[in-house]
Each structure stands twice: as structure tokens, then as C-alpha cells.
Amino acid sequence: MADLKVDLTAPNGKKFALPTGLFIGNEFVKSASGAKITSINPTNEEEICSVEAASPEDIDKAVAVARAALNHESWRDISATERGRLLYKLADLAEQEREVLATIETWDNGKPFGDATGDLQEVIDVLRYYAGYADKIHGQTIPTTSQKFAYTLKQPIGVCAQIIPWNYPLAMAAWKLGPALACGNTVVLKPAEQTPLSILYFADLIRKAGFPPGVVNITNGYGKDAGQALASHADVDKVAFTGSTATGKHIMKTASSNMKNITLETGGKSPLLVFEDADIDQAAKWAHAGIMSNMGQICTATSRVLVQASVYDQFVEAFVAVVRTTSKVGDPFAEDTFQGPQVTKTQYQRVLSYVESGKAEGATLATGGKPSPIGGKGYFIEPTVFTNVKPGMRIYREEVFGPFVAIAVFGDEAEAVAMANDTTYGLGAAVFSRDVERAHRVAGRIDAGMVWINSSNDSDFRVPFGGVKQSGIGRELGEAGLAAYSQIKAVHVNLGQKL
Numbered sequence: 001m002a003d004l005k006v007d008l009t010a011p012n013g014k015k016f017a018l019p020t021g022l023f024i025g026n027e028f029v030k031s032a033s034g035a036k037i038t039s040i041n042p043t044n045e046e047e048i049c050s051v052e053a054a055s056p057e058d059i060d061k062a063v064a065v066a067r068a069a070l071n072h073e074s075w076r077d078i079s080a081t082e083r084g085r086l087l088y089k090l091a092d093l094a095e096q097e098r099e100v101l102a103t104i105e106t107w108d109n110g111k112p113f114g115d116a117t118g119d120l121q122e123v124i125d126v127l128r129y130y131a132g133y134a135d136k137i138h139g140q141t142i143p144t145t146s147q148k149f150a151y152t153l154k155q156p157i158g159v160c161a162q163i164i165p166w167n168y169p170l171a172m173a174a175w176k177l178g179p180a181l182a183c184g185n186t187v188v189l190k191p192a193e194q195t196p197l198s199i200l201y202f203a204d205l206i207r208k209a210g211f212p213p214g215v216v217n218i219t220n221g222y223g224k225d226a227g228q229a230l231a232s233h234a235d236v237d238k239v240a241f242t243g244s245t246a247t248g249k250h251i252m253k254t255a256s257s258n259m260k261n262i263t264l265e266t267g268g269k270s271p272l273l274v275f276e277d278a279d280i281d282q283a284a285k286w287a288h289a290g291i292m293s294n295m296g297q298i299c300t301a302t303s304r305v306l307v308q309a310s311v312y313d314q315f316v317e318a319f320v321a322v323v324r325t326t327s328k329v330g331d332p333f334a335e336d337t338f339q340g341p342q343v344t345k346t347q348y349q350r351v352l353s354y355v356e357s358g359k360a361e362g363a364t365l366a367t368g369g370k371p372s373p374i375g376g377k378g379y380f381i382e383p384t385v386f387t388n389v390k391p392g393m394r395i396y397r398e399e400v401f402g403p404f405v406a407i408a409v410f411g412d413e414a415e416a417v418a419m420a421n422d423t424t425y426g427l428g429a430a431v432f433s434r435d436v437e438r439a440h441r442v443a444g445r446i447d448a449g450m451v452w453i454n455s456s457n458d459s460d461f462r463v464p465f466g467g468v469k470q471s472g473i474g475r476e477l478g479e480a481g482l483a484a485y486s487q488i489k490a491v492h493v494n495l496g497q498k499l
């Protein structure tokens with residue numbers, strides 16, 4: 001059967017053919033139900049194209065194919081070095097196709113083209129990082145008695161479901177695919193229905209790289225049916241999820257049916273603390289990058305800025321100036337654009353509803369807060385800053401996931417730490433101080449999976465990423481990311497002990 005494809009010309013003039021099927025067993029196929037997802041360009045609200053949407057029946061098929069691939073000699077018996085080579089090849093192909101992939105991400109998601117290009121570098125780096133690990137994943141020998149030889153094997157977990165969000169479609173896929181494949185698992189990956197396109201172009205590179213059929217399957221589909229079918233599937237061994245805390249909790253329950261291994265990376269309301277001894281101009285610039293990048297659609301976005309009273313006015317003035325001069329909102333393909341549209345109308349409306357909430361609860365709208373369409377179209381919102389925010393307000397407590405920051409005041413270090421920890425989340429945090437002792441002390445006391453000292457959100461693929469409290473379970477990236485995709489088997493060898 002010929003692959004399902006559509007010829008497209010992107011707004012930047014780039015032409016390419018995009019597969020539109022479900023990618024199962026290295027082929028692009030139609031969905032069993034005939035269901036489709038229509039992707040919308042958030043910049044002008046026009047349709048880009050439609051792709052196949054998986055039904056539970058398609059998920060059954062993809063899981064069966066992934067199970068067969070796990071047990072097939074072409075993958076089960078491949079040398080670890082060869083597994084690494086396949087990942088290197090995939091990284092090389094992604095590098096060659098970087099411009100098309102970044103173009104699709106900008107078109108489908110609305111993120112500025114420069115940022116999409118940066119995301120592609122992340123994809124390439126992550127794949128190469130885990131490619132290098134493939135043949136360095138091994139067990140231990142453990143001294144016991146002279147009559148016993150004991151050793152451990154690190155083995156794949158099995159068939160892994162990977163459920164991906166829309167804010168970094170390809171990067172989040174790479175974070176999960178890299179370690180899963182390095183460890184020898186097989187995968188059924190469900191992208192977010194809001195951004196189904198770039199991963200289909202990437203899927204074609206997976207088969208070109210030479211991965212055996214069924215090792216990676218990509219099933220676009222809606223959360224409530226394809227996602228649910230995958231997370232609850234009795235023949236799936238693990239589910240790795242990035243997205244909202246509410247869906248994460250639901251997946252955790254669903255995964256309990258056959259006690260799946262789980263990794264969850266969910267929401268956040270990450271604090272950024274500015275102490276009076278900080279470099280205020282640097283703090284203002286990093287605070288801007290930490291909340292306004294990627295249209296504020298970052299799980300680790302430092303969306304709650306807490307400033308010591310003695311430097312509060314100085315910081316707010318510097319920060320608002322950076323926002324006004326740096327956050328140029330516009331066409332994501334234009335070179336000078338810092339901020340494109342929100343990903344969907346739903347997200348756009350959600351962010352604007354928080355503007356109303358902030359005003360109603362008595363916070364001060366220092367700048368922004370309004371739609372900013374281009375020619376009457378697009379899900380653009382002015383970068384929004386609320387000051388005089390109090391801890392009881394919704395905009396202080398809830399994840400907005402937009403170019404939206406809440407600034408509050410603290411008196412001393414103890415209050416700063418207490419305010420930082422007064423949240424159900426625990427993903428990231430940032431501390432600005434020139435006092436080395438204080439910076440490290442506070443970093444140690446904040447309940448978060450990651451703390452940046454004198455920066456914000458400069459994550460790195462070599463360093464573990466993940467949250468505590470209701471921000472998640474487990475770690476991605478770095479060596480820690482491998483632990484999520486392998487299990488330890490203990491082998492006891494009797495060397496002569498007689499019963």
C-alpha cells in the first residue's frame with residue numbers, strides 16, 4: 001500500500017511531503033475508524049492539513065506490533081553498540097532535515113522559528129547523548145560468599161507507552177525515545193492532538209535510520225480515546241507522560257490496572273526568588289527568559305516571582321522594561337519575533353481568563369493582558385505582568401501556562417523559602433543572590449526537582465530533569481533518564497553449595 005502523504009508549502013516557502021498516516025510497523029497506515037485530526041495554524045487560525053487519528057483498535061495493533069518487535073531477533077539480539085549506531089543515524093538524519101522539522105513545528109505550534117531550530121538542536125543532542133550510552137548500560141557483580149556468584153543484568157522494561165505534550169512536540173519525544181531505545185525497549189508514542197505534524201516527518205526518519213519494524217510506533221490521536229487506550233493497555237509495561245497534573249493523576253490510576261512502571265512529568269508554578277543582594281538587571285533578564293520564552297508554555301516556567309521588599313520597586317521597574325523592549329509579539333517566522341501565538345484557542349482563552357481573575361482578585365496589571373491579533377487573527381496575547389500579587393490569589397497558585405507572571409513580595413529569607421514551598425507543585429525554582437552561602441542554602445531548602453542559581457530554565461540534556469510533589473515522578477535526561485527505561489534482574493549462581 002502506498003504511504004499516505006500530503007504535499008505542503010509552509011508560510012516560509014518551504015515545500016515538503018508530509019506522511020499523514022499512523023506509523024505502525026514502519027508503515028504509514030489509515031486509522032481503523034477513519035477518524036482524523038485537523039491541525040490548525042495558531043498564527044492565522046487556518047487549517048494546515050488532516051492526519052489519521054488512532055482509535056483503541058489501532059492502539060491494540062500498535063501495541064501488538066511493538067510486543068512482536070521486542071521479542072524479534074532483529075531487535076532483541078541486536079548488539080548494544082548497533083542500537084547506539086541506529087540512534088546516531090537518526091540524529092544525523094534529524095540534523096539533515098532540521099530546517100523542515102523546525103518549519104513544521106513553527107507552523108503547527110506557533111513557536112518562533114529560531115526557537116524551533118533550537119529545539120531541533122536539542123533533539124539531535126539528546127539522541128546522540130543516549131546513542132553513546134547504549135553500550136555502556138550494564139549490571140554489576142556482587143560479592144557474596146565463596147560458593148555463590150551473583151550478578152545483575154540491566155534489561156529493557158518492555159513495551160513503553162510515551163504520551164507527549166504540545167509545547168515541545170519533537171524535543172519531548174526525543175527525551176523519551178533516546179533513553180527508551182538506548183535501553184532496548186520498544187515504543188508506542190502518542191503525540192498531542194494539538195501538534196500532530198512534525199513527529200510524522202520524524203517517523204519517516206526512524207525507518208530511514210534502519211530501526212526494525214515495530215520498534216517505534218507513532219499513533220496520533222485524542223487523549224480521551226487513543227491516550228486512554230494506551231495508558232490502560234494490559235500489554236503495555238510502562239507509561240511515560242508529560243502534560244498536565246490532572247491528566248498525570250488520571251494516567252497513574254489507569255496504569256495501576258497491570259501495575260505499569262510510570263514516569264510522570266507534570267505541571268508547575270515555579271518560584272523565582274530575588275534577594276536584595278542580587279544583580280537586579282541580571283535577575284530581570286533571566287526572569288523574563290524564564291517566563292516569557294515559548295509563549296510561557298513551559299512546565300518549568302518561573303511564573304511566580306518573589307522579590308525582597310527592599311528591592312521590589314527596583315526589580316519591577318527593570319523587569320517591566322525588559323518585557324516591553326524584548327518580548328516582541330508577531331509572526332513566528334519573522335526573525336525579530338520573540339513571542340508567537342498561544343498553541344490553540346483553548347489555551348489562549350485560558351490565559352485571558354486568568355487576566356480577568358487577576359484583576360478581579362485585586363492584583364495590579366503592570367503591563368499586557370490583552371489579545372494582540374495580527375490582521376484580526378491568531379491566538380496572540382500581550383506579555384502580561386501582574387504585581388502586588390497575594391498568596392491567596394488564583395494567579396499565584398494555579399499554572400497559567402502562558403506569557404503571564406505573578407510578582408509578590410517577601411520580607412526575609414525564611415519567608416521567601418516558606419512562600420516558595422507554599423504550593424502543591426515542585427518542579428523548578430530560581431534563586432538570585434550574590435551571597436554564595438545563601439544561594440546554596442536556599443537551593444537546598446526549596447522543594448523542587450531543579451533549582452537554578454542566578455539563572456532560570458537553562459536546562460541541559462546532560463542534567464536530570466523532573467519534579468517532586470505534584471510535579472511528577474521519576475527523572476528524564478542525564479544518566480538518571482536511563483533508570484526510567486531499564487530494570488535490574490539479579491542472577492544467583494550456585495558455585496558448589498550443597499543442600
Ligand code: NAD
Pocket residue numbers: 163164165166167190191192193221222223224226227228229231242243244245247248250251265266267268298299347350399400401
Ligand atoms: P493534557 O495533560 O491533557 O495533554 C497532554 C497529553 O496527554 C496529550 O498527548 C493528550 O492527548 C494526552 N492525554 C489527555 N488525556 C489523556 C488520558 N485520559 N489518557 C491518556 N492520555 C491523555 O494537557 P492539555 O489539555 O493539552 O493542556 C492543559 C494544561 O496542561 C496546560 O494549560 C498546562 O497547564 C498543562 N501542560 C503541561 C505541560 C508540561 O510540559 N508539563 C505540557 C502541556 C500542557
